[in-house]
Amino acid sequence: MNHYFITGTSRGIGKALATELLKDETNFVTGISRTSSIEHSNYIHVPLDLSIPGNIEKVDFTIFAKTKNVSLVNNSGVLGDIKYLGTLSDQTIIDTINLNFTSVALLCNSFIKKFHGFDGEKMIMNIGSGAGTSPVDGWSNYCTTKAALHMLTDVITLENKKKGVSNFKVYTISPGVVDTNMQDEMRKVSKENFSRVQEFIDFKEQGILNDPNVIARKINYVINNKNSFPDVSVSLKNVEV
Ligand SMILES: NC(=O)c1ccc[n+]([C@@H]2O[C@H](COP(=O)([O-])OP(=O)(O)OC[C@H]3O[C@@H](n4cnc5c(N)ncnc54)[C@H](OP(=O)(O)O)[C@@H]3O)[C@@H](O)[C@H]2O)c1
Numbered sequence: 001m002n003h004y005f006i007t008g009t010s011r012g013i014g015k016a017l018a019t020e021l022l023k024d025e026t027n028f029v030t031g032i033s034r035t036s037s038i039e040h041s042n043y044i045h046v047p048l049d050l051s052i053p054g055n056i057e058k059v060d061f062t063i064f065a066k067t068k069n070v071s072l073v074n075n076s077g078v079l080g081d082i083k084y085l086g087t088l089s090d091q092t093i094i095d096t097i098n099l100n101f102t103s104v105a106l107l108c109n110s111f112i113k114k115f116h117g118f119d120g121e122k123m124i125m126n127i128g129s130g131a132g133t134s135p136v137d138g139w140s141n142y143c144t145t146k147a148a149l150h151m152l153t154d155v156i157t158l159e160n161k162k163k164g165v166s167n168f169k170v171y172t173i174s175p176g177v178v179d180t181n182m183q184d185e186m187r188k189v190s191k192e193n194f195s196r197v198q199e200f201i202d203f204k205e206q207g208i209l210n211d212p213n214v215i216a217r218k219i220n221y222v223i224n225n226k227n228s229f230p231d232v233s234v235s236l237k238n239v240e241v
Contacts, residue, residue, distance in 0.1 A: 001026055001027075001028055001064055001066050001067050001068060002021075002024075002026060002027045002028070002067070002068065002069040002070075002071070003027075003028045003029075003030070003063045003064065003067045003069070003070045003071070004018075004021055004027060004028070004029045004030070004071045004072075004073060005029075005030045005032065005059070005061065005070075005071065005072045005073070005107075005111070006018055006029060006030070006031055006032070006072075006073040006075055007031075007032045007033060007050060007073070007074055007075050007076035007103070007107070008032075008033045008075040008076030008077065009029070009031030009032070009033055009036075009037075009038060009045070009075075010031075010033045010034070010035040010036060010037050011037065011180065011181055012178070012180035012181055012182065012212055013075055013127065013175060013178055013180060013212050013215055013216065013219075014031070014033070014073075014075040014076065015037060015038065015212070016212035016213045016215065016216035017073065017075070017215075017216040017219055017220070018031055018038055018043065019038065019213075019216065020213070020216040020217060020219075020220050021220060022038075022040045022042055022043060025042065027042060028042045028043075028064070028067075029042065029043045029044075030043075030044050030045075030046060031043060031044070031045045031046070032045075032046045032048050032050065032059060032076070033045075033047070033048070033050070033076055034047060034048065034049050035047070046058070046059060046060075050076050050098075050099055050103040051095045051096075051098045051099040051103070052098070053098055053102050053103070053106060056103055056106040056107060056110065057106075057110070059107060059110065061110065061111060061114040061115070067120065068120040068121070069120050069121040069122070069123070070115055070118060070120065070121075070122055070123075071122070071123040071124070071125065071223070072107060072108070072111045072123070072124045072125070073124075073125045073126075073127070074103075074104040074107060074108070074124070074125070074126045074127060074149075075127045076099060076103070077099065077100050077127065077142075077145075077146075077182075078095075078096060078099055078100065078142075078182075079096075079139065079141075079142045079182060079185055079186065080092050080093070080095065080096030080100075080141040080142060081096075081141075082138040082139060082185075082186070082189045082193050082194050083138060083193045084137065084138060084140075084193065085140050087193075088140075088141075092141070093141055096141035096142070096145060097141060097144075097145055100141070100142065100145035100146065100149070101145040101148045101149055101152075104126060104149055104152065105152055108124055108126075108152065108156060111124060112124075112156070118167075119167070120167065121167050121168075121169070122167060122168040122169070123168070123169045123170070123171070123223070123226075124153070124156060124168075124169075124170045124171070125170075125171045125172075125173055125219070125222075125223075126149050126150075126152070126153050126170075126171070126172050126173070127172075127173050127175065128146050128149055128150050128153075128172040128173060128174050128233070129142070129146040129174055129175075130174050130176075130235075131143045131146050132145075132146030132147040132148075132149060132150045132172075132174075133147065133150065136194075136196065137194065137195050137196070138189065138193045138194035138195070139194070149172065150172050150233065153170055153171065153172040153232055153233075154172075154232055156170045157170045157232050169226050170232060171222065171229070171232060171233075171234055172232060172233050172234070173219060173222070173234050173236060174233065174234070174235045174236065174237075175210070175215050175218075175219075175236050176210055176215075176235070176236055176237050177200075177203050177208065177209050177210060178209060178210045178211075178212055178215050179204070179209035179210065179211060179212065180212055183200065183203070183204065183209060186200045187200055187201050187204060210236075214241065215236060217241045218236045218239040218241050219236070221239060221241050222234055222236075222239060
């Protein structure tokens with residue numbers, strides 16, 4: 001059995017991924033987000049606000065005795081308020097950093113500690129973004145937290161190498177532009193707060209946005225073909241399904 005712990009399974013990419021994985025009856029998914037929208041015999045939901053750091057210790061990484069592979073997919077994420085620095089509230093900065101980065105670091109720490117002596121295959125997959133490597137105006141919190149997440153993944157990879165751990169694959173996935181609630185939010189912002197807003201309106205109108213179900217199939221392909229993806233960073237633009 002393969003056990004996946006996935007954050008943000010209530011909608012968008014996380015829901016599509018959990019749904020895709022649940023097509024295989026040897027997969028079990030624990031979903032974590034504030035709301036739940038999946039009903040399946042191999043799924044349980046942990047209702048949690050991951051922007052509150054004190055909540056992270058409530059995530060219980062208990063698995064079945066027959067589990068052969070265990071994975072953590074850190075997918076929950078928000079843009080936060082899209083505005084220039086100097087006009088943001090302190091609270092939105094704190095909340096966005098807590099969800100997009102602090103929760104990921106705490107969950108990775110807890111997962112690595114818990115499965116230290118686990119003999120099967122382990123995987124951490126962090127859902128990153130192109131915005132983690134190139135700046136976008138109005139997105140300071142999103143860009144910086146995604147950049148931190150990319151670096152966190154690189155450091156875990158390095159530490160696994162130093163420890164001689166070979167049964168543990170770590171990835172940052174850049175999904176490209178995907179037709180989810182997050183994109184809806186981007187298109188509502190004024191040009192003063194986000195100069196590229198028209199470009200994102202055009203993505204939707206021109207049908208350029210990716211279907212979350214296709215993105216989920218690509219992520220599942222990476223999971224099932226890890227030997228073909230030796231690098232830490234994977235851009236789904238280069239994955240064909
Ligand atoms: N869409 C894109 O174009 C795109 C591009 C690059 C990267 N990404 C990344 O892909 C990931 C998924 O995004 P998406 O596009 O699927 O967005 P989405 O449709 O808005 O879904 C976001 C998910 O995060 C969860 N979430 C939000 N706040 C949370 C909180 N406080 N605690 C726990 N969970 C929370 C939501 O669940 P609840 O509201 O139920 O808590 C939801 O399931 C994100 O990390 C995003 O940065 C998206």
